[in-house]
Amino acid sequence: MRRAATDPVKKALILQAETAVTFDRLKAFIQEALVRLGLPDSDAATVAELMAQADLQGSDGHGVSRLPQYVRRIKAGGFNVRPNIRLVHDHLSTAVLNGDNGMGHLVMKRATEIAIEKARTTGIAWVNSQFSNHAGPASLYASMPLAHDMIGLYFAVGNANHLPPWGGLDMLLSTNPIAAAIPAGDEQPIVLDMATTVAAYGKVKTKALRGETMPEGWMIDREGKPLTDPKRADEGMLLPLGGMEAGYKGYGLAMVIGLLAGTLGGAAMGRDVIDFNHDDDSVTNTGQAIAAINIAAFGDVATFKRSVDALVRDIRGSSRMPGVERIFVPGERSHATRMARARDGIPIAPALMRGLDQLADQLGIATLA
Amino acid sequence: MRRAATDPVKKALILQAETAVTFDRLKAFIQEALVRLGLPDSDAATVAELMAQADLQGSDGHGVSRLPQYVRRIKAGGFNVRPNIRLVHDHLSTAVLNGDNGMGHLVMKRATEIAIEKARTTGIAWVNSQFSNHAGPASLYASMPLAHDMIGLYFAVGNANHLPPWGGLDMLLSTNPIAAAIPAGDEQPIVLDMATTVAAYGKVKTKALRGETMPEGWMIDREGKPLTDPKRADEGMLLPLGGMEAGYKGYGLAMVIGLLAGTLGGAAMGRDVIDFNHDDDSVTNTGQAIAAINIAAFGDVATFKRSVDALVRDIRGSSRMPGVERIFVPGERSHATRMARARDGIPIAPALMRGLDQLADQLGIATLA
Numbered sequence: 001m002r003r004a005a006t007d008p009v010k011k012a013l014i015l016q017a018e019t020a021v022t023f024d025r026l027k028a029f030i031q032e033a034l035v036r037l038g039l040p041d042s043d044a045a046t047v048a049e050l051m052a053q054a055d056l057q058g059s060d061g062h063g064v065s066r067l068p069q070y071v072r073r074i075k076a077g078g079f080n081v082r083p084n085i086r087l088v089h090d091h092l093s094t095a096v097l098n099g100d101n102g103m104g105h106l107v108m109k110r111a112t113e114i115a116i117e118k119a120r121t122t123g124i125a126w127v128n129s130q131f132s133n134h135a136g137p138a139s140l141y142a143s144m145p146l147a148h149d150m151i152g153l154y155f156a157v158g159n160a161n162h163l164p165p166w167g168g169l170d171m172l173l174s175t176n177p178i179a180a181a182i183p184a185g186d187e188q189p190i191v192l193d194m195a196t197t198v199a200a201y202g203k204v205k206t207k208a209l210r211g212e213t214m215p216e217g218w219m220i221d222r223e224g225k226p227l228t229d230p231k232r233a234d235e236g237m238l239l240p241l242g243g244m245e246a247g248y249k250g251y252g253l254a255m256v257i258g259l260l261a262g263t264l265g266g267a268a269m270g271r272d273v274i275d276f277n278h279d280d281d282s283v284t285n286t287g288q289a290i291a292a293i294n295i296a297a298f299g300d301v302a303t304f305k306r307s308v309d310a311l312v313r314d315i316r317g318s319s320r321m322p323g324v325e326r327i328f329v330p331g332e333r334s335h336a337t338r339m340a341r342a343r344d345g346i347p348i349a350p351a352l353m354r355g356l357d358q359l360a361d362q363l364g365i366a367t368l369a
Numbered sequence: 370m371r372r373a374a375t376d377p378v379k380k381a382l383i384l385q386a387e388t389a390v391t392f393d394r395l396k397a398f399i400q401e402a403l404v405r406l407g408l409p410d411s412d413a414a415t416v417a418e419l420m421a422q423a424d425l426q427g428s429d430g431h432g433v434s435r436l437p438q439y440v441r442r443i444k445a446g447g448f449n450v451r452p453n454i455r456l457v458h459d460h461l462s463t464a465v466l467n468g469d470n471g472m473g474h475l476v477m478k479r480a481t482e483i484a485i486e487k488a489r490t491t492g493i494a495w496v497n498s499q500f501s502n503h504a505g506p507a508s509l510y511a512s513m514p515l516a517h518d519m520i521g522l523y524f525a526v527g528n529a530n531h532l533p534p535w536g537g538l539d540m541l542l543s544t545n546p547i548a549a550a551i552p553a554g555d556e557q558p559i560v561l562d563m564a565t566t567v568a569a570y571g572k573v574k575t576k577a578l579r580g581e582t583m584p585e586g587w588m589i590d591r592e593g594k595p596l597t598d599p600k601r602a603d604e605g606m607l608l609p610l611g612g613m614e615a616g617y618k619g620y621g622l623a624m625v626i627g628l629l630a631g632t633l634g635g636a637a638m639g640r641d642v643i644d645f646n647h648d649d650d651s652v653t654n655t656g657q658a659i660a661a662i663n664i665a666a667f668g669d670v671a672t673f674k675r676s677v678d679a680l681v682r683d684i685r686g687s688s689r690m691p692g693v694e695r696i697f698v699p700g701e702r703s704h705a706t707r708m709a710r711a712r713d714g715i716p717i718a719p720a721l722m723r724g725l726d727q728l729a730d731q732l733g734i735a736t737l738a
Contacts, residue, residue: 091666093462094492123463124495124660128667151629168696170687172680180625190628192621198614217614224690241618242610245567245586249610252561252699255684256549259559260520263676266668270680291493297460298497299635307632311541311639315624318539321593327537330621 019353019369020345026064027052029356029368033067036363037074038081039103047105050140055346058337059137059193061202064348064368066134068355069277070103071363076280079103079133085110088130093122096265097129101283104135108288112144112152115292119150123297128265132286134159134276138179139193139334141290146183149301151293154179155261157268157286160275162201162238166251169222171237172270175200176257181331183295185305187312191331196254197238204230204238209351217243262287388722388738389714395433396421398725398737402436405732406443407450408472416474419509424715427706428506428562430571433717433737435503437724438646439472440732445649448472448502454479457499462491465634466498470652473504477657481513481521484661488519492666497634501655503528503645507548508562508703510659515552518670520662523548524630526637526655529644531570531607535620538591540606541639544569545626550700552664554674556681560700565623566607573599573607578720586612631656 021029031048035041055063073079083102087095095114099107111127118125135141135156142152158174165172175195182190199218207214208230216226219236227236240250262269267287274284295301312329320327341347348356348368360367390398400417404410424432442448452471456464464483468476480496487494504510504525511521527543534541544564551559568587576583577599585595588605596605609619631638636656643653664670681698689696710716717725717737729736 089667091492092490093494094663094666096667121461122491123460124493125462126493126662151633165684165687165696165698167690167693168684168687169690172683172687180629182625182628190624192625194618194621198611215614217612222690224692241615242567243586243612243614245584245612246610248697248699249563252563255559255680255699256551256561259551259677259680260549260662263673263680264520264662264664264667266672269676271683293495293629293633294460294463295633297463298458298465298633303635304632307638308628311624311628311632314541314640315534315537318534318537318541321536321538321591323593324536327534328617329534330617330624 018347018349020347021369022345023052023056023342025368026055026346029360029365030064030067032365033071033359033363036365037071040082043103043106046109047103050105050109050136052346053140054136056338056341057137057139057334058341059139059334061200061206062137064356065352066136068359071359073276073280078276078279078281078283087114093118093125095125095127097127097132099129099132101131101133104129104133104286104288107132108135108141108290109144111288112141112290112292115290116145116148116150119145119292119294120148124291124293126289126291128261128267128289129287130265130267130285131283132267132288133284134286135288137193138177139181139191139331141288142179142181142193143189143191145292146181146189148292149183149295151183151295152179152181153291153293154288155257156288157258157262157273158195159273159284159286160201160277161273163197163240163251163254164237165255166240166248169237173251173254173258174273175238176254176261178253178257182308183305184308184312185302187309188335189331190308190312190329191334194241196241196250196257198241198243198250199238201238204233208233261289265289387716387718389716390738391714392421392425392711394737395424395715398729398734399433399436401734402440402728402732405734406440409451412472412475415478416472419474419478419505421715422509423505425707425710426506426508426703427710428508428703430569430575431506433725434721435505437728440728442645442649447645447648447650447652456483462487462494464494464496466496466501468498468501470500470502473498473502473655473657476501477504477510477659478513480657481510481659481661484659485514485517485519488514488661488663489517493660493662495658495660497630497636497658498656499634499636499654500652501636501657502653503655504657506562507546508550508560508700510657511548511550511562512558512560514661515550515558517661518552518664520552520664521548521550522660522662523657524626525657526627526631526642527564528642528653528655529570529646530642532566532609532620532623533606534624535609535617538606542620542623542627543642544607545623545630547622547626551677552674553677553681554671556678556698557700557704559677559681559698560703562699563610565610565619565626567610567612567619568607570607573602577602630658634658
């Protein structure tokens with residue numbers, strides 16, 4: 001049931017045969033793997049919780065699918081499994097947290113907790129990481145302040161440069177994402193999480209795996225012509241958000257986000273960024289930034305939430321273009337996925353399951369399912 | 370020499386006949402007009418300085434070209450010429466400034482000064498405005514922290530809704546801009562200033578005035594088809610940044626920026642936004658937000674600036690696509706314009722000059738040139 005298949009019928013059968021696992025089981029599996037690799041129990045639990053949350057909300061490219069790569073990196077000495085995560089700069093409303101090359105999830109969870117704590121008294125706080133690593137989906141950290149009636153903003157330097165400057169050929173920038181989470185009242189919070197390229201690089205990889213072509217507008221070749229064959233992705237580059245028409249805006253955003261998330265905190269940016277897909281052991285010096293904005297410092301929290309609710313309802317109830325069934329607000333789809341997967345389980349694609357089975361075998365732990 | 374002309378030859382002659390004025394003359398003209406309309410001398414000087422700076426840096430749609438509209442609005446009672454601009458919420462690192470319906474330039478200059486002052490001691494500060502008004506180009510305020518070795522971030526709710534939610538027809542959002550200014554060392558600062566639509570609405574108006582068609586991708590009609598005739602702009606809507614391919618990202622950004630700049634500070638957002646192009650007397654309750662980030666709180670300022678310089682040089686010196694003469698960094702073009710206009714004067718188009726002459730006549734002040 002888990003064999004590779006090339007013909008569509010077999011492929012469809014295998015897709016149907018996807019295994020679903022519970023959140024708790026997925027978390028326990030990841031945690032056990034990380035403990036075997038030397039992480040302290042509580043750190044392994046923290047990373048596993050965040051990785052499983054990524055899968056739960058449908059951020060499949062940022063959850064357990066990363067585990068094989070993380071394991072490779074830990075074995076190669078590319079992650080410090082016993083990091084001394086510490087503040088290197090600390091002011092009333094800002095801090096820089098040195099992650100000591102630990103897993104990014106640990107660094108950015110701590111950074112976000114610090115930001116929330118500071119924002120309680122000062123109204124806003126902003127914390128940068130340095131010597132951090134890939135931390136999964138941006139929205140996880142942007143959403144942490146929500147429970148404290150705070151807005152979260154998150155910026156990150158991506159872990160591989162796939163984006164050239166506007167008009168250029170040298171890939172000096174990454175898909176540097178931005179995320180924002182804004183609490184509502186009766187409605188779900190607004191959660192935006194976006195790469196500053198038209199398409200994230202993970203989407204290109206998925207198209208290649210499926211043997212599909214990409215739409216025009218995702219990538220261009222070195223002559224500036226549309227590139228639609230994802231197997232030729234190495235010959236081309238991602239288009240910045242705005243595409244051929246206004247890609248200088250996406251380029252500008254990617255650059256500014258990189259400066260805020262990387263350079264400001266003393267982390268890598270531009271040519272110093274390590275492509276962690278092709279390098280398992282170099283210290284990446286990844287940088288991220290989290291801001292927490294305390295709504296109570298700006299007025300009545302209940303009034304704010306009512307205004308957000310009203311906006312969401314105005315938007316959802318507004319007239320639709322022909323053929324559009326529903327107007328979505330950022331975060332609604334991932335919320336729906338979270339609900340569905342909490343009920344039905346988290347689907348694990350067959351190819352990924354095979355990789356995780358091998359991993360379990362290597363590490364001497366029980367298979368996921 | 371200042372007559373309207375429809376044939377291209379006459380038009381070209383008239384374009385050549387554009388009058389250039391100095392920064393000082395332009396500022397003095399605007400200041401005198403505003404004093405005649407009842408603004409206190411120092412407030413008139415502040416607004417005039419910022420409006421002339423907009424023209425100097427090439428933000429022509431946000432400088433003196435707005436004066437006729439501002440004058441109409443003041444005469445109609447739509448601006449408060451003697452506002453009591455005051456803090457309504459004040460915390461260690463945040464504040465909300467009530468502009469008392471004064472001109473936006475006054476409100477946001479004050480807001481930025483407050484943010485800079487707070488960020489000196491706390492590392493970051495964020496100030497929202499409420500009951501503010503149109504304040505000109507976002508980059509003006511984002512750039513003010515630069516002189517203090519701080520990064521500036523600016524967010525605004527646009528003063529007319531031209532953007533529907535993704536898949537929708539009702540224009541519930543504006544082109545809500547974001548600006549960021551980041552200091553460099555020997556290089557010019559990086560200054561990004563962008564609307565979250567593919568094209569700002571002012572660009573559509575310019576195309577209409579010139580009798581040109583728009584490129585596909587700027588606007589769509591109510592069926593979702595490309596709209597390229599700018600005279601039909603009223604039948605269509607702007608596309609959010611990302612266009613047909615990824616416009617849900619620009620829509621998400623516009624929404625988040627509106628919540629941060631408007632809702633958070635108790636200012637208008639969504640259906641409460643007043644279209645100030647078609648309304649001269651309603652209180653707009655415009656909202657903006659400015660953040661100042663003190664680089665010294667994150668590490669050594671000189672090191673930061675060297676890193677920015679290195680990035681700028683890497684980008685500028687990187688390989689170019691065929692046909693690309695130069696790779697630009699955000700802010701380079703406006704800096705070049707500022708230098709050129711400081712030397713050669715600020716060009717005033719004939720149609721605008723006619724309007725300003727009429728204004729001078731109405732107000733009983735000397736003409737601009």
